[in-house]
Amino acid sequence: MKRLTLSTPSLITCASLLLTTPVLAGSPSSAHAAEPAHYAQRCQSHSPDRKHGPQGTMLWGTRRTWSSQQESDERRSVLVSVDLTAPLETDSQVEALQVKDGRLVASPDSSTSLVGTVLQGTSSDGKPVEVTVCGAEPAPEDPSMVWYHIEAWNPVAQEWENPCVATGRVPDPRALAVSGVWDASGAHHDVPGRFTLACETSVITKCINWGYKPWARHDGHSLAELHQACTRMARADYCGNGRSHTHEGTTIDMYDRFGLLSPTTEASADWDPSRASFEAAWETDGATCLSHTRDGRPMETILQECPERFQAKPGDERNCAVRREGTSHETALLRNQSYGEAMRAGSPPQGR
Template identity: 55%
Template sequence: MKKLFSVFVCLLVNSMSLASEPKRDSARAAPERRGVPPREAPCKGPQDPQRISWPQGTMLWGMTRQSAAEERSSVLTAVALDRVTLGGAPLKDVRLENGHLTAPNLPAEDLSGAIFQGTASDGGPVEVAVCGAEPSQQDPAMRWYRIEIWDKQKESWENPCIATQRAPNPKALAVQGLWDKQGSRHEEPGKFTFACENGAIAKCIHWGYKPWATKDGQPLTDMHQACTRMARADYCGNGRSHTRQDNVIDMYDSLGLQARTTQASTNWVPEKASFEAAWSPEGATCLARTRDGQDAQTILKECPGRFEARAKDLGEGDHCSVRLKGKHADTVLLRNHSYGPSPRI
């Protein structure tokens, strides 16, 4: 597939013309509990655009954190498909199909006001309200959801998606599978992930790597996982990011979903970029240099025994000085170029 644009680590998924706010009139308050005063209903209004901002490129879920110093301490990492309520009544047989939530005899838009039960990265329970659903212009079968979670400390409903200047009111995708603190995807029956648009999980779907889709008969699950590693510069495959805010990258893959950019534009100058790394679902398989300018020795120390100082030629001018050890050394699903210093390996 011919690539029509360069890809940015800081690219905003909400550039797909999420123009209008979802309807809110069907929202319901959580049921009152004995001995506890009634609390405010969710979905009362949009978030404050200046609420919070974190560096782009490092986020996996795109959620606010329990610890400001730890990106992996997300306030929401998993959501259950059972124990859903709507208007205080149980909502049965909720399913996730190809990027949208469904319930029997209920249009997707009528899920507004539904309360799901979620889990934070520390294992604590989280209530999640769906405040609206909008079809994606990229894929009408896929939905963008405006969500809120109940903040026990503030005693209020909050949009957990991290806001930025370019995405002041971010939304989320419903994605099959869960991601752990190491950034690894795994399946857990009856559970899914709400992935906010400024995080790598949602960005990679926007870039064409839908984990539920196929290309030429090949599932894209592994391609999507490799993309999340690449977007965050997670070389060791341990969940640690090595990118910085607004770093620009150009990606290309083995299936032709994204092709290498060769023509200069206002957003990308190929002559100023160089090959960075090749990627698999487990992280980098071949490394020429780091994206954030760190000496590559820091990566070798971070994951000792993973790489070896051995040159590898991938063709098309892409050369590595360090490569993965073991049976997955030749697995290359994605490659990327980026701006940065000369190779230091």
Template identity: 60%
Template sequence: MNAMKMFLLTSIFLMPMQPAFAGPPASDAQRYARRCLGHSLERGVRPDATLLWGTKRSWSSTRRTDERRSVLVSVDNDAVLKTDLGVKAVRLEQGRLVAWPDASSSLVGTVLQGNSSDGKPVEVAICGSEPAPENSSLHRYRIEAWNPVAREWENPCAATSVIPNPRVLAVQGVWDSSGARHDIPGKLTLACEGGAIGQCIRWGYKPWEQRDGQSLAGLHQTCTRMVRADYCGNGLSHTQEHTLIDMYDALGVLSLTTESSSFWNTERASFEAAWGPEGADCLARTRDGRALTVILHECPGRFHPGDVDLSDGDRCTVHRQGLRPDRVLLRNRSYASNEYTDSL
């Protein structure tokens, strides 16, 4: 079995809610003095579907928002709001944040200007850096963001049962609410470990690297669609909590799991879909048990009926026009679910 193979457990839980009593507005000096002290309030308490950024959807525990919203979607490289060490900007080098103009300067305590999914400004403090436990070449960052509702600094990442105190990975580009990635000069993403963007990097799809002369950026974007079962490429996921997936790609970064183990039964698993950067290229079935007609109605005209053989026992029943099996980037298998029935 590929030593880097990991399976996604798609349950994300926010931590127990504590009442937030808002006092008078803090001055900039008072607010920044409280950053990175590790006293952030714990809040929330409900399971969430698989998230793109891995962040909380809203600072308010009473506000219900959909999965395409986030309290933090990007940060500005050159917008340093506070620093004690003369840092004027940050640069991203191979997934590592570097201070500018002096790369030897520490970024701990630096406050950057970020943005939420609704375009509102968010202050983001870098509180620490450490190598990822599964891969020392990956740099993880502990961050805090200013919660304007509670008027406290707190981790903007949604905690999970597996990762109770998530860190972030830095990656070039910005993702919009549809899940599409854009290169925007001066902006980058701080992706939480529990979200699709961060998970795909941890699994080996580092967009700044190459394999056999090919950039992994396309595979990384494709992986973010697959993780969330975003078949239509519109940002909507079709997966449920506690869903295991096995993925394998055309470049051999991850290969098909062929032997059962205590956490994966190859006999139970079956082919689900083939994927590209814009969503599914073809499907055999849905991950959460919805009928394929539901997906066809969600994105009319995207898929066409017809059997497509991708080899190795993977066959699709609906596909995008012009699909070439030899150009499929990523495929996955999962356990079939019968929870949904076709009511259309």
């Protein structure tokens, strides 16, 4: 089963810091007398204002801005990347880090705990942001991955807080360490020495939980491209420009070219195949074929948003209302179904 609801982390796969035992959040005491005064405040179980964000549209899963009064678009984040080299502060002998299969590994001693380590991060506007690791726990569904409890220094509130957006189902989101960085357009880049702390409520992490681990392989094929295509699909980023076209709680059904996931054929409380239809085909840079929009907006709005991308092909390739020249939805990395017209005509069952 893989009826996917974008308002919660998927359970389809039920689904390091490399730790021999789980290390939970603690109150580190620094051995460095010259550390900045606010470092002593980190990992103290602060209770910041938890706003329920637009789950299902978040690439990084983080707050867009530290100021609750400042409006910001979905292509911004208070934390888009983190530096692997030269921690700003550490309670252990950590000289550098590396990302390995969804976890952080300390150097020179890979068994070193990183709890209390302060790392140099960067926001979407290029400003530095301090990030600290407050705890870590191996993922029960895959012990090779590690969930991190993180905090970032909020320069507006002058306190440490979890930069991940909370939801009713995930009140204190954790994060995964993922190689490379994503820019405002949603494109992934392998940047030496930098990685992403992807929040539990982000589509980066959801696509990993759905089975597309970018560091894994299937039948000799890397899943990195499938993962990237999934981040476009999950957000309905048709134009490949970082803009989503979906709503919180929207249920979809996805399947891929390699057979890791296949179309759902049995009806259940949260998915009715008879009401669903093909929505789009996906590659790493967005949709290649589009039958209908997920949020119900007219197709003309998509053609206006990216006028050079699609051509109207009524009746072409069975389900494509618009298509990129030279592409075939049958050979795309990913495809998905959604309720489309049925969703606008009625009230489809909501996923879990």
